Amino acid sequence: MLKIEGVHTFYGKIEALKGVDVNINAGEIVTLIGANGAGKSTLLMTVFGKPQARSGRVLFEGQDITRVPAHEIVRLGIAQSPEGRRIFARMTVYENLQMGCLPTDGSHFEDDVRMVFDLFPRLEERRNQRGGTLSGGEQQMLAIGRALMSRPRLLLLDEPSLGLAPLVVRQIFEIIKKINEAGVTVFLVEQNAFHALKLAHRGYVMVNGNITLSGTGRELLDNPEIRAAYLEGGH
Amino acid sequence: MAYFIQQLINGLTLGAIYGLIAIGYTMVYGIIGMINFAHGEIYMIGAFVSVVTYLILSALGLGYVPLVLLVMLMTSMLFTSVYGWSIERVAYRPLRGAPKLAALISAIGMSIALQNYVQLTQGARVKALAPVISGGITLMESDGFTVHLSYLQMFICVLTVVLMVGFSFLIDKTSLGRQQRACEQDRTMASLVGVNVDRTISMTFVMGAALAAVAGMMVTLYYGVVDFYIGFVAGMKAFTAAVLGGIGSLPGAMLGGVLIGLIEAFWSAYFTIEYKDVAAFSILVLVLIFRPTGLLGKPEIEKV
Numbered sequence A: 001m002l003k004i005e006g007v008h009t010f011y012g013k014i015e016a017l018k019g020v021d022v023n024i025n026a027g028e029i030v031t032l033i034g035a036n037g038a039g040k041s042t043l044l045m046t047v048f049g050k051p052q053a054r055s056g057r058v059l060f061e062g063q064d065i066t067r068v069p070a071h072e073i074v075r076l077g078i079a080q081s082p083e084g085r086r087i088f089a090r091m092t093v094y095e096n097l098q099m100g101c102l103p104t105d106g107s108h109f110e111d112d113v114r115m116v117f118d119l120f121p122r123l124e125e126r127r128n129q130r131g132g133t134l135s136g137g138e139q140q141m142l143a144i145g146r147a148l149m150s151r152p153r154l155l156l157l158d159e160p161s162l163g164l165a166p167l168v169v170r171q172i173f174e175i176i177k178k179i180n181e182a183g184v185t186v187f188l189v190e191q192n193a194f195h196a197l198k199l200a201h202r203g204y205v206m207v208n209g210n211i212t213l214s215g216t217g218r219e220l221l222d223n224p225e226i227r228a229a230y231l232e233g234g235h
Numbered sequence B: 001m002a003y004f005i006q007q008l009i010n011g012l013t014l015g016a017i018y019g020l021i022a023i024g025y026t027m028v029y030g031i032i033g034m035i036n037f038a039h040g041e042i043y044m045i046g047a048f049v050s051v052v053t054y055l056i057l058s059a060l061g062l063g064y065v066p067l068v069l070l071v072m073l074m075t076s077m078l079f080t081s082v083y084g085w086s087i088e089r090v091a092y093r094p095l096r097g098a099p100k101l102a103a104l105i106s107a108i109g110m111s112i113a114l115q116n117y118v119q120l121t122q123g124a125r126v127k128a129l130a131p132v133i134s135g136g137i138t139l140m141e142s143d144g145f146t147v148h149l150s151y152l153q154m155f156i157c158v159l160t161v162v163l164m165v166g167f168s169f170l171i172d173k174t175s176l177g178r179q180q181r182a183c184e185q186d187r188t189m190a191s192l193v194g195v196n197v198d199r200t201i202s203m204t205f206v207m208g209a210a211l212a213a214v215a216g217m218m219v220t221l222y223y224g225v226v227d228f229y230i231g232f233v234a235g236m237k238a239f240t241a242a243v244l245g246g247i248g249s250l251p252g253a254m255l256g257g258v259l260i261g262l263i264e265a266f267w268s269a270y271f272t273i274e275y276k277d278v279a280a281f282s283i284l285v286l287v288l289i290f291r292p293t294g295l296l297g298k299p300e301i302e303k304v
């Protein structure tokens, strides 16, 4: 469904991605783990061309989207809940969801809001509150909800558990599973490697802008190197 | 008392005009974080187009006032929209991401170019037109002074209120307004959810320009004369109004405009008319010392 082929991405002279290959099949949850600064967020943003890959290709369902502008990519069926959530702080919860449905023709808006509120009842209670005043967990729910409003077939999630209480983290992961079971392919970037790999069908490990390992979630969880680098001392 | 009320009416009329221009400054600042220094020229062009339209209409023998006004309004809005759109394309878009100073200089250059262009094509002398809306009502009479409210002042104030209401609705409740606010708050995120950022910025310039055209037409009707230099003075005043109200805030722009209009009117009436601009700018300095974000400006909130 999503094929990333030999992608190199730069910030000025700094090479953040050094030839990355990732393949995501329809229906999967694929997890990407890696230390801080490895280039995970850069990879997700490169899918939207922000920044654009300097070389290599990004293919979505066979179509080359490397040079397609971001606002058109979301119309092809990819949505992102980016690093830092990036809620529109001075808009209400409801308005944030309205922003999310922009790529659609709007005819399913009411149903989709209902679906998001059913997934995240907290958001319904706060529907007229400004995004900037929500707690971290609520903002994360809103970021995922906003992404779902575009009815994506592929959902990119950048560290949805970051900074959240363990109980909320568990909720979020359960919901990611539900979303996937409803037919949405998920590409999940996480530092919370244990939870993420348990959830995932497959996973990749990124170090310094390179993919160093890949395998099924189980394989990666059992891999001693991974245990040492990403799991020991974790949960 | 009567004299006071008369100045209030004059000040509000003037303030409405400044407010409409100030909205253009504040919206463009909100979305790209830069002052559009060519905005005063847009207003001047709006004034010229409405005069020229008026002259053409009278040459054609069209005299039905509401229709004349409507045609003047539509033509000047159309022309300024094209100019506003072009200014963004020529002076701002190529420099997006460049240091702000570069875009600033490019806008000032644009402003000088437009001034000279109008001077060359329209001549350096003032253009005048006969009063289109005349007459008015006498509100009250006391101490031998009559308070006069002209139909033109009513027209200006009512049109401004209508535009403000419509405009607030557009920004608060429509998809275009939400897209503009999204671009103001986080341009990258806006593009991720599907906002065409370039087009939204263009639309913002166009909307500001259209409102400036309305102000230009009002000034034409109010003073009966225009020249190629009015954009600079009114632009400075409206910019002051936008900063006074809190740059980036729509109600702030309107409030700032009305305040500047009132200060000017009262200062000219009770003190010396020569110092009216000094008074307006002094108030601005005072407000900024005590409230750097302007009267209704929001303090810079942290990026979430």
Ligand SMILES: Nc1ncnc2c1ncn2[C@@H]1O[C@H](COP(=O)(O)OP(=O)(O)O)[C@@H](O)[C@H]1O
Binding pocket: A011, A014, A016, A034, A035, A036, A037, A038, A039, A040, A041, A042, A043
């Ligand atoms: N906007 C940026 N400008 C310059 N360098 C950046 C920018 N964003 C990220 N980087 C650099 O690119 C590398 C990868 O960052 P990132 O993709 O955020 O990593 P991760 O998400 O895995 O923590 C880091 O070295 C980071 O400092």
Ligand SMILES: [Mg+2]
Binding pocket: A037, A040, A041, A042, A083
């Ligand atoms: Mg990151």
